[in-house]
Structures are given as C-alpha cells and as structure tokens.
Amino acid sequence: MAQKKIKKNGFHPKIVAFACNWCSYAGADNAGVNRIQYSPHFRVIRTMCSGRVKPGFILKAFQLGADGVLVSGCHFGDCHYIFGNERAVELFEKTKKMIRLLGLEEKRLRLEWISAAEGTRWGQIIDEFVDEVTQLGPSPLVSEKTK
Amino acid sequence: MGDLTEIAKKTNLFNCLECGKCTSVCPISRFGGQYSPRLMITRSIQGHYDELLVDRQIWTCLTCGMCNVHCPSDVHYTEFTRLARIESNRSGQEGLCSHGGVFQSLTKIMTSSNLKQNRMDWASSDLKISKGGEFLYFVGCLPYFDVFFSDIGVESLEIAKSVIKILNHLGIEPVLLPNERCCGHDLFWTGDMINFQRLAEHNVAEIKKSGAKTVLFSCPECYRTFKLDYPQYVGELGFDVIHLSEFLAGKVANNALKFHALKKGVTYQDPCRLGRHLGIYDPPRQLLTQIPGLTLLEMPKSREMAICCGTSCWTNCDLTSKQIQLGRLRSAKQTGADLLVTGCPKCYIHFKCAQSDQNAADEVKIEIEDLATLTAEALI
Numbered sequence: 001m002a003q004k005k006i007k008k009n010g011f012h013p014k015i016v017a018f019a020c021n022w023c024s025y026a027g028a029d030n031a032g033v034n035r036i037q038y039s040p041h042f043r044v045i046r047t048m049c050s051g052r053v054k055p056g057f058i059l060k061a062f063q064l065g066a067d068g069v070l071v072s073g074c075h076f077g078d079c080h081y082i083f084g085n086e087r088a089v090e091l092f093e094k095t096k097k098m099i100r101l102l103g104l105e106e107k108r109l110r111l112e113w114i115s116a117a118e119g120t121r122w123g124q125i126i127d128e129f130v131d132e133v134t135q136l137g138p139s140p141l142v143s144e145k146t147k
Numbered sequence: 148m149g150d151l152t153e154i155a156k157k158t159n160l161f162n163c164l165e166c167g168k169c170t171s172v173c174p175i176s177r178f179g180g181q182y183s184p185r186l187m188i189t190r191s192i193q194g195h196y197d198e199l200l201v202d203r204q205i206w207t208c209l210t211c212g213m214c215n216v217h218c219p220s221d222v223h224y225t226e227f228t229r230l231a232r233i234e235s236n237r238s239g240q241e242g243l244c245s246h247g248g249v250f251q252s253l254t255k256i257m258t259s260s261n262l263k264q265n266r267m268d269w270a271s272s273d274l275k276i277s278k279g280g281e282f283l284y285f286v287g288c289l290p291y292f293d294v295f296f297s298d299i300g301v302e303s304l305e306i307a308k309s310v311i312k313i314l315n316h317l318g319i320e321p322v323l324l325p326n327e328r329c330c331g332h333d334l335f336w337t338g339d340m341i342n343f344q345r346l347a348e349h350n351v352a353e354i355k356k357s358g359a360k361t362v363l364f365s366c367p368e369c370y371r372t373f374k375l376d377y378p379q380y381v382g383e384l385g386f387d388v389i390h391l392s393e394f395l396a397g398k399v400a401n402n403a404l405k406f407h408a409l410k411k412g413v414t415y416q417d418p419c420r421l422g423r424h425l426g427i428y429d430p431p432r433q434l435l436t437q438i439p440g441l442t443l444l445e446m447p448k449s450r451e452m453a454i455c456c457g458t459s460c461w462t463n464c465d466l467t468s469k470q471i472q473l474g475r476l477r478s479a480k481q482t483g484a485d486l487l488v489t490g491c492p493k494c495y496i497h498f499k500c501a502q503s504d505q506n507a508a509d510e511v512k513i514e515i516e517d518l519a520t521l522t523a524e525a526l527i
Contacts, residue, residue, distance in 0.1 A: 054247030055295070056244070056249035059256065060252045062256060063256050090298075094294060094297075098249075098253070098294055098295065101264060101266055101290055102256060102265075103264045103265050140262065141256050141259050141261070
C-alpha cells in the first residue's frame with residue numbers, strides 16, 4: 001500500500017538504516033525470513049552496536065545524499081554490550097541538535113529499538129519512516145557531489 | 148601519479164641544507180618519533196613522489212609553522228604540505244578523521260546551496276545585534292562546537308556571546324549572518340580545493356550583500372583564511388578583516404574599554420594561525436596587560452616558539468597529540484598561572500579534551516578560558 005503511494009509522488013527517498021548486529025540486523029533478517037512485504041527504499045548498514053553510530057556517520061550519510069537516517073539497536077537492558085544503546089541515545093541527541101542547527105527537519109532522523117524477534121515491527125517502522133520522509137521531500141543538503 | 152617537482156620548486160624545497168632544525172623543533176617528532184619534516188623534504192627532493200603521496204606521514208603535519216620559523220634557508224614546509232595534500236587528495240587519499248569524521252562531513256554539507264541553517268538561536272535578546280551596519284562579526288563554527296563538545300565542558304558559544312558583549316560595551320551593534328558557512332580552513336589545509344572555493348565564494352557574497360565594511364573574527368583560523376587565502380581564490384574582498392585582539396588592542400590604547408580588577412595570574416597560548424602564520428603576537432598581550440590586577444606570566448616557549456595545541460583540521464588526533472597537549476598544559480601550570488588564556492576556539496577545545504581524561508594528573512589541571520570570554524568578564 002505504502003509503496004503505491006510513493007510511486008504516484010514520483011519520489012523515492014533514500015534512507016540509510018544503521019542496524020546493530022545483535023538485535024536490529026537480525027530483526028531485519030527475520031522480516032525477510034517471514035516474507036514480510038515492506039518498502040524497499042532503504043539501505044542497511046550493519047554496525048556491531050548502536051553505540052557505534054557516531055554523529056559523524058549520520059552526517060556523512062546526509063552529506064552523501066540520504067533523505068533520512070534510522071538508527072536502531074537492542075531494547076534497553078538487552079544490549080549485547082550492556083550499555084551500548086544508552087551511549088547510542090547520548091550520541092543520537094547530539095546528532096539531533098547538529099541536524100537542527102543545519103536546518104534539517106528533525107523527522108529525518110529516527111532512533112528505534114528493534115529486537116531480533118521483531119521482524120514485523122522492522123517492516124512497520126521502515127514503512128512509517130519512508131512515508132514520513134516522502135512527505136518531507138528530498139533532503140535540502142544534497143550537495144553538488146564531489147566525492 | 149602526481150609530480151611534485153613544481154610544488155617543490157615553489158616552496159624552496161631545493162634550498163634545504165639538511166640541517167635538521169625543522170625536525171628538531173617539530174612538536175610531532177618531539178613526541179611522535181616516526182615523523183620527520185627533514186626526511187619528507189629529502190624524499191621529495193629525491194623524487195619519490197608516488198611513495199610520498201600515499202604515505203600517511205603527509206597528513207601528520209600540524210601545519211603549525213614551527214619549522215618555517217626556524218628554517219635558515221626559507222623552505223616553506225607548511226605550504227609544501229598543503230600543496231602536496233591537494234595532489235594526494237586528488238588520488239583519493241585523506242587524513243584520519245577525528246571524531247568520526249563529523250567535521251569533515253559538516254564542512255562538506257555546508258557547500259550545499261539550499262542549506263538554511265538555524266544557527267542564530269544563541270543570540271539572546273540582551274545581546275544587541277543589528278540588521279545592517281558597518282561591523283560584521285563572523286561567528287564561524289562556534290554553534291556546532293558548542294553542541295558537539297558539550298560533554299567535555301566546552302561552551303564555545305560563550306566566546307561568541309562575549310564578543311557581542313564587548314562590542315556592545317563599545318557601542319557597536321554588529322551584524323551577524325544567519326546563513327554564514329564554515330570558512331573552509333580545514334578543507335583548505337586538507338587539500339579539498341573544490342569545496343573550499345564554494346565556501347569562499349558563498350561567504351564573500353553573503354558579506355558583500357550585508358553591506359558591512361569591516362568583518363571581525365574571534366577565530367584565528369577564519370581570520371587567516373579570509374586574510375591570506377580568500378583573496379587568492381576569490382579575488383579582492385572589498386571589505387576589511389580584523390581579528391578581535393587587534394581591534395581591541397587599538398581600543399584599549401584609547402581607554403575605550405573600562406575594566407574592573409581581576410586578581411589572576413594568566414598565561415597565554417599563541418594560536419599558530421594568529422602567531423606564526425600572521426605574526427600577531429602583541430595585540431592579545433596588550434589587551435591582557437590592560438586588565439587591572441592581571442599578571443601575564445609567559446611560558447618558556449611563547450610567541451614564535453609557542454607549541455601547537457596538538458591537532459589541526461580535525462585530523463590525526465592520536466597519542467602524540469595528547470602528549471603535545473599534556474606537555475603544553477604542564478608548561479602552563481609551571482608558570483604558576485591560575486588561568487590559561489587561549490586565542491583560538493580549537494586550542495581551547497583540544498586542551499579541555501586533554502584535561503577531560505580521568506587519569507589526567509594534577510600537574511595539567513589549570514583553568515582554561517578564551518581571550519574574548521576573559522575580556523568580557525573583566526568589563527565593568
């Protein structure tokens with residue numbers, strides 16, 4: 001359903017999804033195993049932990065033309081590295097402030113906790129996020145590409 | 148791959164006497180061991196360009212200019228490094244980005260023409276700024292540093308607020324640009340000239356549009372870039388540029404600034420861009436000595452001998468950088484000063500970062516403050 005709407009608009013957002021190795025990446029895998037149909041307009045980057053996703057990574061994604069960035073990790077208390085996702089929250093808040101300074105809509109950035117069993121939820125969140133970003137339109141940051 | 152012969156000629160590399168003074172004064176080789184400016188020059192003269200351009204060492208230099216000052220045969224080593232980095236960058240090489248590459252991305256994002264920043268939120272109502280006028284204050288990256296380095300206790304926007312307070316004290320209401328971009332200093336020194344050119348053109352156009360005649364800087368890097376590099380790449384600027392310390396030194400001479408006494412011993416860290424690159428050593432000192440009660444205690448290595456703060460252009464921050472920073476902090480503490488005054492927001496951030504280490508010894512614990520913040524504090 002969501003996909004059809006996007007096609008009408010003629011704009012397919014580019015979404016970068018950082019997924020942690022232990023929960024969210026497995027969750028995305030689970031979505032595939034369960035053959036859940038959801039929007040294809042995202043690229044997954046696997047990191048060992050959501051706490052690894054530094055502000056620099058997110059800004060780099062925007063610099064290279066991402067329209068939205070999703071950071072996802074284990075639920076609180078489930079982190080493979082005990083408090084990696086708490087670190088992720090700190091870093092995410094910092095990034096959010098920088099994104100605000102740059103004049104970018106805060107909705108283009110999202111932090112979610114998705115466990116390895118929540119394949120359906122992964123699909124739902126991606127659909128939701130793709131819809132939201134489609135409504136916002138292309139990122140204004142897409143620079144004249146040099147690199 | 149690229150040929151550096153032209154660059155080597157231009158920067159007087161063939162004048163090298165192999166005396167090794169550059170290496171003996173280089174802060175990196177003092178603490179880092181491996182790196183040697185002299186060896187880099189020798190390798191270039193011998194023509195090992197292919198090898199040199201992919202070497203990590205080319206990104207190690209701090210471009211602090213210490214070797215230039217000491218070289219008896221006028222070799223412009225920092226300029227050589229910069230030009231070689233352009234060549235190296237063309238072949239896809241880059242330095243190791245610190246902080247996960249956030250500032251590299253930030254500066255490149257700044258080149259985007261549709262960018263509409265929200266960078267003016269800090270200018271609260273008690274700070275008087277005007278829409279148009281003769282004076283423009285170029286804030287630089289301070290709003291971004293303020294967010295990014297909040298966890299090591301850096302409040303870099305205090306510098307910007309202080310500058311406006313000082314200017315208001317003098318009866319000046321400066322213009323601020325809501326859409327100013329990074330000056331491109333870091334891109335300039337890491338060889339990305341295409342993006343540098345874009346930023347330079349944008350900033351100069353914005354300033355010209357504002358109609359300001361004088362642009363004031365609190366950041367030595369922005370100042371250097373505007374003063375020396377922009378005219379080369381975008382032609383005549385059409386407005387004057389001046390650093391806050393120079394501007395205020397002129398004002399204190401006329402007793403235009405009224406200070407109350409601050410009982411403190413301070414020592415001053417010369418930023419490499421302001422000091423060795425532009426030769427501005429006295430104005431900050433004139434300003435400091437005009438504040439009653441303040442005693443200026445010089446570190447053994449000051450002015451053109453001042454040691455760099457350890458990292459530049461947000462690249463290659465490593466153990467060597469930390470050693471340089473700790474060494475400098477130790478030397479500041481040994482002067483017996485209560486306060487280390489920095490003239491550059493980056494020196495301030497780097498020293499704060501070195502101190503934020505939990506294992507940092509008491510011998511490096513010294514309060515750090517920016518020149519603008521201290522001046523604003525002393526105003527009546």
